[in-house]
Amino acid sequence: MTVFAMDEADVATAISHPFSMIGSDGLPPGNDGKPHPRMFGTFPRILAKYVRDTGLLSLPEAVRKMTGLPAEAFGINDRGLIRQGLAADLVLFDAETITDRATYEQPQRPADGIRMVVVNGRIAVEEGEYTGARAGRRLTAA
Known part of the structure; x- marks a missing residue:
């Protein structure tokens, strides 16, 4: 079910609040379903x-x-910053070209402008191509 209930002014107010965090609850579809476009588009859209x-x-x-x-x-102490000793989760993107392209019709369209995704120090996506690296894991608070 898709419901359109968000007001753009409310979104702007929420994301500009100093304590607001940006995340997504988009999940991969099961049984050949379609995910919400936010699964691929949340972070590129913000940027x-x-x-x-x-x-x-x-x-x-x-x-x-x-x-x-x-x-x-x-409380995920080994993530979120670029610092020696922390997990290397990085996204290399072009701030001038990053654009979300996911739609309700094509929710898994990758964003433009993302050059590389590194998960736990391993390259997972390079120039739009998945490398096959499976370096992710479920994260829990320390």
């Missing part, structure tokens, strides 16, 4: 629409709301 296009968030603030702030809030 394109709310950082680059409208300037509602600065790039450092948006990245903090997607990484360090949630890791800290949920």
Whole structure:
């Protein structure tokens, strides 16, 4: 079921609040179903629409709301920052071209502008191609 109940002004107010975090509850579909487009589009949309296009968030603030702030809030101590000794979960993207392309009709369309995804220090996606690396794991608070 898809319900359109969000108001853009409310979204802008929520994501600009200093304590708000940015995440997604998009999950892969089971039994050949279609996921919500937010599974592939949440983070690129924030970076394109709310950082680059409208300037509602600065790039450092948006990245903090997607990484360090949630890791800290949920007690996941080895993630969220780039620092020696922490897990290397990184996304290399072009801030000028990143764009979400997922739609309700094609919810698994990858975003433009993402060059590489590194999970636990292993390259998982490079130039839009999945490498086969399966370095992820379920995360729990420390």
